[in-house]
Amino acid sequence: MKDQQAINRRDFLAMTTLAGAGLMAAPLYSFGSISSSEKTNKVENKMKTRKLGTLEVSEIGLGCMNMTGNYNPPADHQQSIATIRKAFESGVTFFDTAEVYGPYLDETLVGEALQPFRDKVKIATKFGFAIDGTVALDSRPAHIKKVLEESLKRLRTDHIDLYYQHRVDPNVPIEEVAGTIKELIHQGKVLHFGLSEASAKTIRRAHAVQPVSAVQSEYSLWTRNVELNGVLDTCEELGIGFVPWSPIGAGFLTGKYDTNTKYDEKTDFRAGFPRFSKEFMPLNMPIIEWLKGYAAKKNATPAQIALAWLLxxxxxxxxxxxTRYQSHLLENLGAQEIEMSKEDVQEIETCLSKFPVYGDRMGEAHMSSIDYTF
Known part of the structure; x- marks a missing residue:
């Protein structure tokens, strides 16, 4: 691991917080009298569920990271509370946060927002960073047990439904981490074990000690590393659920950003992501231009197509x-209404294969803590 170095709070957050990564059959939206805007805003209170190992959750969850910063300044507190509760009203039962988001502020927010219906939702949070003014990782057993108690207090709960190791710590054998979580599961403080940005080899080693319910990695139409490095195949083989974070490409796949978009270096870590740079953003625009055209033909939005493809x-x-906005939330949840055939999936992938993706998915500091090389 690289030498620890003192950095200020903003730089620490920019380096360590993380954005919040078989084919099925059926046709896309049928073309009727309902307008695209109506479909964007029409969300049923019922949502299908899926299994992450044995953990049952809504088929679309809500990443809460951006509510306390990272892609923009922190959102209004009450606005964020309202968005989280709107998600629950709309059928979302799976909410993702981490101690390092804020740091700590995001867990506090999520705990407050979900307290009225805590028994009806599943909360995922994460451990693994030494939040001490350095960029170090820390998954020592004693540290895990300490920060778990702190997360429980912030989340106003007596158990964590899904507890992820946020980043694999090269200084602590994964077997020790898995063994610690196994102990916490026996105590009832943790219900399910997860890994984030772990390699296939690490997943197998951890799973042999304590069954892994979910693996979280960046995965989207323009970030498909996990299809090539064995992570998805390993999850499929072992019956582990997969949770893509940044499934709409840190906002790029919404079609709302272009070469004129400015990213504040002080509040938005996309300013340091190569794909969003002045050098590479123009080269990546053909991807979103094609996606916008495809979505329009299917009477959907680009974000909905990106999410439906993953589903x-x-x-x-x-x-x-x-998201921090209810309008974007409802747009995203509209993806559950899109039924996509294997032919549709193949068409999307074939067409997008014509457009190379330029630039790495994150900055050098972020990539240095990833457990695989591509």
């Missing part, structure tokens, strides 16, 4: 798009 890839995939 169609495997019944074990549960994306967690993040």
């Amino acid at each position: 169609a890839k495997s019944p074990n995939i549960v994306p967690i798009p993040g």
Whole structure:
């Protein structure tokens, strides 16, 4: 691991917080009298569920990271509370946060928002960073037990439904981490074990000690590393659920950003992501231009197509798009109404294969803590 170095709070957040990554059959939206805008805003209170291992959750979750910063300044507190509760009213039962988001502020927010119906939702949070003014990782057993108690207090709960190791710590054998979580599960403080941005080898080693319910990695139409490095195949083989974070490409796949978009270096870590740079953003625009055209033909939005594609890839995939706005939330949840055939999936992938993706998915500091090389 790289030498620890003191950095200020903003730089620490920019380096360590993380954005919140078989084919199925059926046709896309049927073309009727309902307008695209009506479909965007029409969300039923019922949502299908999926399994992450043995953990049952809504087929689309809510990533709460951006509510306390990272892609923009923190959102209004009451606005965020309202958005989280609107998600629950709309059928979402799976909410994702982490101690490092804020840091700590996001867990506090999620705990307050979900307290009235805590027994009806599943909360995922994460451990693994030494939040001490350095960029270090820390998954020592004693540290895990300490920060778990702190997360429980912030989340106003007596158990964590899904507890992820946020990043694999090269200084602590994964078997020790899995053993610690196994102990916490026996105590009833944790119900399910998860890994984030872990390699296939690490997943297998951890799973042999304590069954892994879910693996979280970045995965979207323009970030498909996990299809090539064995992570998705390993999850499928072992019956582990897969949770794509940044499923709409840190906002890129919404079609709302272009070469004129400015990213504030102080509040938005996309300013340091190569794909969003002045050098590579113009080269990546053909991707979204094609997606916008395809979505228009299907009477949907680009974000809805991106999410529907993920849902169609495997019944074990549960994306967690993040947003701070209710309008975007309802747009994202509209993806559940899109039924996509294997032919539709193949068409999307064939067409997008013509457009290379330029630039790495995250900055160098973020990529340095990833457990695999591509």
